[in-house]
Amino acid sequence: MPRMTAAEIDQLLAASFPQAGGSARSRPSATTSSTAWSATSDAFLRPGGTLSGPTLMTLADTAMYFLVLAMTGPQPLAVTSSLTINFLRKPPPADLYATARMLKLGARLAVGEVHLRGGDHPGVLVAQASVTYALPASA
Amino acid sequence: MPRMTAAEIDQLLAASFPQAGGSARSRPSATTSSTAWSATSDAFLRPGGTLSGPTLMTLADTAMYFLVLAMTGPQPLAVTSSLTINFLRKPPPADLYATARMLKLGARLAVGEVHLRGGDHPGVLVAQASVTYALPASA
Amino acid sequence: MPRMTAAEIDQLLAASFPQAGGSARSRPSATTSSTAWSATSDAFLRPGGTLSGPTLMTLADTAMYFLVLAMTGPQPLAVTSSLTINFLRKPPPADLYATARMLKLGARLAVGEVHLRGGDHPGVLVAQASVTYALPASA
Amino acid sequence: MPRMTAAEIDQLLAASFPQAGGSARSRPSATTSSTAWSATSDAFLRPGGTLSGPTLMTLADTAMYFLVLAMTGPQPLAVTSSLTINFLRKPPPADLYATARMLKLGARLAVGEVHLRGGDHPGVLVAQASVTYALPASA
Numbered sequence: 327m328p329r330m331t332a333a334e335i336d337q338l339l340a341a342s343f344p345q346a347g348g349s350a351r352s353r354p355s356a357t358t359s360s361t362a363w364s365a366t367s368d369a370f371l372r373p374g375g376t377l378s379g380p381t382l383m384t385l386a387d388t389a390m391y392f393l394v395l396a397m398t399g400p401q402p403l404a405v406t407s408s409l410t411i412n413f414l415r416k417p418p419p420a421d422l423y424a425t426a427r428m429l430k431l432g433a434r435l436a437v438g439e440v441h442l443r444g445g446d447h448p449g450v451l452v453a454q455a456s457v458t459y460a461l462p463a464s465a
Numbered sequence: 466m467p468r469m470t471a472a473e474i475d476q477l478l479a480a481s482f483p484q485a486g487g488s489a490r491s492r493p494s495a496t497t498s499s500t501a502w503s504a505t506s507d508a509f510l511r512p513g514g515t516l517s518g519p520t521l522m523t524l525a526d527t528a529m530y531f532l533v534l535a536m537t538g539p540q541p542l543a544v545t546s547s548l549t550i551n552f553l554r555k556p557p558p559a560d561l562y563a564t565a566r567m568l569k570l571g572a573r574l575a576v577g578e579v580h581l582r583g584g585d586h587p588g589v590l591v592a593q594a595s596v597t598y599a600l601p602a603s604a
Numbered sequence: 605m606p607r608m609t610a611a612e613i614d615q616l617l618a619a620s621f622p623q624a625g626g627s628a629r630s631r632p633s634a635t636t637s638s639t640a641w642s643a644t645s646d647a648f649l650r651p652g653g654t655l656s657g658p659t660l661m662t663l664a665d666t667a668m669y670f671l672v673l674a675m676t677g678p679q680p681l682a683v684t685s686s687l688t689i690n691f692l693r694k695p696p697p698a699d700l701y702a703t704a705r706m707l708k709l710g711a712r713l714a715v716g717e718v719h720l721r722g723g724d725h726p727g728v729l730v731a732q733a734s735v736t737y738a739l740p741a742s743a
Numbered sequence: 744m745p746r747m748t749a750a751e752i753d754q755l756l757a758a759s760f761p762q763a764g765g766s767a768r769s770r771p772s773a774t775t776s777s778t779a780w781s782a783t784s785d786a787f788l789r790p791g792g793t794l795s796g797p798t799l800m801t802l803a804d805t806a807m808y809f810l811v812l813a814m815t816g817p818q819p820l821a822v823t824s825s826l827t828i829n830f831l832r833k834p835p836p837a838d839l840y841a842t843a844r845m846l847k848l849g850a851r852l853a854v855g856e857v858h859l860r861g862g863d864h865p866g867v868l869v870a871q872a873s874v875t876y877a878l879p880a881s882a
Contacts, residue, residue, distance in 0.1 A: 413684055519797060551824070
């Protein structure tokens with residue numbers, strides 16, 4: 327059971343990262359397990375509809391951050407420890423969405439796998455990433 | 466539809482890598498999509514039942530190799546280009562099996578995701594890897 | 605001997621990626637081998653002087669892109685194939701610079717290692733990355 | 744200043760991992776900084792002189808393990824948390840040596856960069872890896 331809802335995560339992001347300007351929105355995934363969470367991007371679309379590599383990396387990182395928040399509660403101090411991304415296909419000129427799945431939630435590290443898809447549902451697999459977050463020590 | 470069966474892969478391995486000595490065996494996965502293939506290891510069990518990190522890396526690499534063979538036909542010259550592995554949990558003292566899933570099969574590169582599990586089915590997720598193979602140019 | 609100078613790279617970037625807005629600038633490195641190239645960022649500084657993970661990923665990717673251009677000549681079609689980044693320390697509130705070193709320049713893939721440093725020279729090591737670019741087939 | 748010498752590391756390995764059978768030997772590097780440590784492999788040479796991908800992964804992991812031991816003292820419980828390796832060139836039919844460099848030694852994680860070289864000194868760069876070890880909590 328998530329410790330934060332999508333609305334609570336969006337509220338935390340707006341308060342903690344005002345400069346993000348709504349470019350990513352959280353939403354729980356209905357199609358996968360309760361540990362999945364996705365982030366959508368449409369603010370980064372370039373003219374021509376292409377999406378840059380850094381945009382994909384940002385979206386993968388963000389989706390995992392949402393998942394960490396959803397499963398551990400509000401801890402803006404969780405930070406990315408490492409990220410590996412494989413770019414698979416040129417993104418279609420459409421919204422992109424990322425689905426993160428928690429592989430391990432330990433006391434100090436959270437490891438997840440992220441799939442980025444674009445276009446019509448269920449979408450073309452555009453990139454795959456594994457992301458590790460370091461969790462702050464419990465108070 | 467696979468281009469090589471499990472029996473053909475095992476035969477190719479025995480001929481090409483005699484020193485491997487049957488330590489890994491191929492088998493198609495019944496529980497996932499047709500692009501999945503798994504490798505099993507029980508030859509690497511140490512006294513005490515622990516499995517070393519290098520054993521897990523070898524198994525992840527092998528499972529992806531089986532998948533490349535199954536999908537492209539016999540090409541022993543395919544070589545690993547890069548591999549990232551995240552170790553998640555201590556393996557249980559039991560057989561370990563790896564399931565590889567093809568994320569992209571291009572003309573020059575094959576990218577896959579591998580999950581290593583151990584113990585009773587469906588097993589504990591022990592490690593996750595992404596593996597890229599470089600494919601030899603077609604004749 | 606580089607096939608493109610820093611000025612030529614900056615000119616290519618301004619023409620190909622006008623939206624980047626001068627946020628990264630290329631410069632050859634005087635302190636390392638001829639295969640090194642660095643990118644500097646000061647446009648991404650947040651209030652408070654922190655730099656986000658995605659900013660570091662972007663800078664690592666950009667430094668490697670500069671290096672590919674410098675060593676192969678103008679080919680804007682080179683694309684990132686995979687990237688692994690390890691975040692090591694909180695960046696100091698100062699400019700950040702990335703140094704890329706070519707590990708292998710093949711016909712189809714370029715693999716490099718990138719170090720990101722910040723603060724006074726030689727700077728604190730903030731992150732380390734390995735980046736692979738897929739090169740378009742020669743005409 | 745190292746907390747363990749090469750002789751002490753070899754002794755610890757022989758006691759803790761008797762099955763390794765002397766296939767890797769530690770030695771401090773004279774050519775790089777005091778945080779470098781290398782491991783040599785000649786036990787894995789196949790007929791024909793080729794070295795498999797798993798052998799390279801094992802050597803990279805071992806070199807980083809030696810470095811962790813050298814810098815933190817005897818703690819056999821340090822375990823690999825993640826490893827990324829890029830295979831660059833076919834190894835020459837000769838001994839292979841790995842040099843690990845510590846990028847960050849924190850309280851909980853140690854992150855290092857490993858270069859594998861083969862043949863005559865300074866050798867051909869065969870593979871590059873980044874390796875993270877999780878350190879047991881201090882007593």
